[in-house]
Amino acid sequence: MRLTLTQLRKLKQTGEKITCLTAYDASFAYLVEQAGVEIILVGDSLGMVVQGQDSTLPVTVEHIVYHTQLVQRRTTRAFLIADMPFMSYATPDIALQNAAKLMREGQAQMVKLEGGQWLIEIIQLLVERGIPVCGHLGLTPQSVHQLGGYRIQGRTETEARRLLKEAQELQQAGASLLVLECVPSELAAQISKELTIPTIGIGAGAACDGQVLVLYDMLGIHLGKSPSFVKNFLADTGSIQGALQAYVEAVKNGQFPGATHSYR
């Protein structure tokens, strides 16, 4: 039986940290689940780490469906989130069609969308139709060209206020989880405190309700420069299973992310 949103919510309420990793295929997904990771995200990061693209923009709904099927096939317990790729939720109608495909064909339990205020109507529609939604704020890689690169977000007071407001609006619209990427730890802590839904941080400090990393990054496999918030868990452990277990332990006991893997 797979974990449910109710169980994930309970982890926030009891203060137990939630662990999340990306996976894109059956074998790695199996190992990730065996290590006790609660959430597996089939991220559009697969465009970069699996396909070797320069960004996540070329990823299609068909790619995510295919990889979600692979991950689903060899897991039974992890909560399964599928990313909605670039332009697959540009309008409410398109979003509904594509989210339904990810849930029906990929057997995802939830879809993840990047963006703030403009997503409200789309989130309301998906949630009304029975599709759980994870929001994604801060550095939203599908907007890399708009943002002018992969850089920390929310450092000015105006930006921080906007992010906090958008986080509240996404929750109000019906989002059940929120990924916060590359934002100062203090801001992520404030958002996590003010929201009732769990926040999952990546480069967002230790106060988030959970943590996510790209699987390849935390195993030290990268084609270019690794972001500074990433820790290579394989380096100290010597086996993939050891690295995954070390990640789960470090997130659960609050040791990861430390100050060197967070932003001020």
Ligand code: KIV
């Ligand atoms: O695509 C992805 O892997 C993601 C995570 C980095 C949160 O969105």
